[in-house]
Amino acid sequence: MTILQIKQVSKRFGGLQALTAVTFEVAEGQILGLIGPNGAGKTTLFNVINGIFAPEEGQIIFRQEEITGQKPYYLARKGLARTHQIVRPLKELTVQQNVIVGACFGRENQALAQAAKTANEVLALVGLAERAAQLAGSLNVAQKKRLELARALAGKPYLLLLDEVLAGLNPTEVSAMLETIQLIRAQGITIIMIEHIMHAVMSLSDTIVVLNYGQLIAQGLPHEIAHNPAVIEAYLGDPKLAERLLQA
Amino acid sequence: MKRWQNSGLWLMLALLLVGGLWPAFTHNQANREMVYTILLSIVLASSLNIMLGYTGYVSFGHVVFFGLGGYVGMFLLHNHHFPLWSAALAGGIAAGLLAFLLGKAILRLRGAFFALATIGINEAIRALINNLTLFGGPAGISLNFNIYKDYGGAGEALWLVYYATLFLALATIFLSYAIKTSKFGLGLLAIREDEEAAEVIGIVTPRAKTWAYVLSAFIPGIVGVLFFFKNGNIEPSDAFRLHFSIEMLVMIMLGGQGTVLGPLLGATGYQFLRGFLLTNSFFKDIQLAVAGFLLLIIVLFIPAGAVGWLKRRFTLLQEVLP
Numbered sequence: 001m002t003i004l005q006i007k008q009v010s011k012r013f014g015g016l017q018a019l020t021a022v023t024f025e026v027a028e029g030q031i032l033g034l035i036g037p038n039g040a041g042k043t044t045l046f047n048v049i050n051g052i053f054a055p056e057e058g059q060i061i062f063r064q065e066e067i068t069g070q071k072p073y074y075l076a077r078k079g080l081a082r083t084h085q086i087v088r089p090l091k092e093l094t095v096q097q098n099v100i101v102g103a104c105f106g107r108e109n110q111a112l113a114q115a116a117k118t119a120n121e122v123l124a125l126v127g128l129a130e131r132a133a134q135l136a137g138s139l140n141v142a143q144k145k146r147l148e149l150a151r152a153l154a155g156k157p158y159l160l161l162l163d164e165v166l167a168g169l170n171p172t173e174v175s176a177m178l179e180t181i182q183l184i185r186a187q188g189i190t191i192i193m194i195e196h197i198m199h200a201v202m203s204l205s206d207t208i209v210v211l212n213y214g215q216l217i218a219q220g221l222p223h224e225i226a227h228n229p230a231v232i233e234a235y236l237g238d239p240k241l242a243e244r245l246l247q248a
Numbered sequence: 249m250k251r252w253q254n255s256g257l258w259l260m261l262a263l264l265l266v267g268g269l270w271p272a273f274t275h276n277q278a279n280r281e282m283v284y285t286i287l288l289s290i291v292l293a294s295s296l297n298i299m300l301g302y303t304g305y306v307s308f309g310h311v312v313f314f315g316l317g318g319y320v321g322m323f324l325l326h327n328h329h330f331p332l333w334s335a336a337l338a339g340g341i342a343a344g345l346l347a348f349l350l351g352k353a354i355l356r357l358r359g360a361f362f363a364l365a366t367i368g369i370n371e372a373i374r375a376l377i378n379n380l381t382l383f384g385g386p387a388g389i390s391l392n393f394n395i396y397k398d399y400g401g402a403g404e405a406l407w408l409v410y411y412a413t414l415f416l417a418l419a420t421i422f423l424s425y426a427i428k429t430s431k432f433g434l435g436l437l438a439i440r441e442d443e444e445a446a447e448v449i450g451i452v453t454p455r456a457k458t459w460a461y462v463l464s465a466f467i468p469g470i471v472g473v474l475f476f477f478k479n480g481n482i483e484p485s486d487a488f489r490l491h492f493s494i495e496m497l498v499m500i501m502l503g504g505q506g507t508v509l510g511p512l513l514g515a516t517g518y519q520f521l522r523g524f525l526l527t528n529s530f531f532k533d534i535q536l537a538v539a540g541f542l543l544l545i546i547v548l549f550i551p552a553g554a555v556g557w558l559k560r561r562f563t564l565l566q567e568v569l570p
Contacts, residue, residue: 050448076450084448090441092506101438104431105450112431155450 106155304440317469343469504553
């Protein structure tokens with residue numbers, strides 16, 4: 001079943017065409033990897049899905065309901081959660097309070113007491129349980145990324161948008177985070193992830209969508225994408241030239 | 249529930265009650281006036297703290313709610329002979345309504361722009377009332393002395409206003425705590441920390457901000473009616489004094505923004521300081537300059553205020569101080 005449909009979505013910022021007629025679908029329970037060079041429009045696409053920007057053209061359909069141009073808080077209550085590329089912890093609140101906020105105002109609209117329970121469960125899942133009483137501002141980058149994830153999960157979303165949760169992590173932290181993402185998928189939550197670490201995207205994703213200059217240039221299974229000439233060109237330039245350089 | 253078992257809250261309310269009843273036992277009018285000024289400051293600072301400390305929106309023109317509430321109440325008392333209670337309530341509702349309407353318009357502004365807009369609104373309402381013959385124009389409204397007869401004479405009316413203000417101070421502190429420990433309050437704190445993130449998490453930010461603004465305006469509206477009823481008359485230049493707003497800010501910053509205890513502590517401390525300055529031959533003409541200097545020092549060196557400093561210094565207090 002399809003959980004999210006993006007239909008002919010375009011977004012402009014003044015003279016800059018950030019997205020051009022992007023169309024794809026996400027099946028329920030999948031992990032979809034969204035890749036592309038820097039400035040390809042990946043985060044903009046997230047912002048459009050998530051309601052931070054309204055697209056100029058096109059439609060977005062989430063669980064059979066048109067959500068184009070709806071506000072982020074409305075979408076959060078419908079079961080769409082996200083993490084930010086640049087972490088946004090609520091610094092002067094504790095780690096636990098951060099996650100309680102997520103549970104309180106997410107899809108289930110939980111009361112405070114119940115939200116505290118949910119928060120403890122989610123903190124255990126992402127491995128931040130010992131940090132619960134600490135101020136969110138005092139966490140390191142890897143922990144802040146986990147906090148972003150915990151806060152989004154506490155809202156019990158159907159669909160989770162992960163914007164570079166692996167960026168800035170060391171190899172050990174990356175593999176720990178990959179395990180966490182697998183656990184989240186096992187709960188039946190659909191995930192769209194923007195990621196630059198290729199081995200991670202390739203191993204986790206069921207489908208991959210590639211953007212370049214705001215246009216969708218390829219979509220398919222991970223191994224198809226890895227050998228797609230258009231994708232190689234987007235990343236490395238002329239594929240024949242790249243091949244010659246590699247051989248030399 | 250656990251949130252009602254906070255010893256800090258009950259201790260605070262008990263101390264406030266004892267302090268408030270002290271002039272009643274001694275039946276000393278000078279003491280009563282001194283404590284009245286403190287109670288009034290607690291009510292105003294604590295109300296503003298809902299907006300400034302919890303939601304993170306600096307309102308420089310908060311006195312507009314005090315003034316407008318006062319005007320509406322005085323109008324009803326004088327022209328329509330409303331009893332004090334209903335006039336006070338009407339003043340609160342008028343202030344809340346103004347905040348609701350303003351909220352729709354200016355709460356989308358952030359930071360300095362919001363602060364500037366609140367100053368502008370205070371000045372605009374002052375100018376409007378100055379030209380409004382219904383409210384007496386620049387001369388304002390003066391109560392007929394006979395009104396106080398209904399309350400057992402002017403002397404008794406002063407005590408009545410005093411007790412009502414004490415009750416409001418207790419209620420404001422209680423409300424402030426109730427908001428801070430509620431789900432609504434958690435939403436406000438999230439907005440203060442990062443408004444975009446709060447929106448993404450699912451907080452309906454325009455609605456939450458509007459209600460915070462309404463709540464922080466409602467009680468100043470009520471207390472404005474009591475203040476001007478006690479005063480006997482109201483004029484535009486008295487009702488919308490900008491420096492009054494700034495003094496509220498100093499009190500909150502002094503005590504600690506975003507805490508329940510902070511405004512109480514700050515208001516008390518500031519009024520004692522002000523009392524000292526006003527009676528000192530050297531400082532009496534420059535007491536506002538001292539307030540400004542104090543604000544500067546706090547913002548530079550202890551931005552978390554007295555309560556924040558105490559919490560950082562003595563981690564044991566973390567749990568107890570609301």
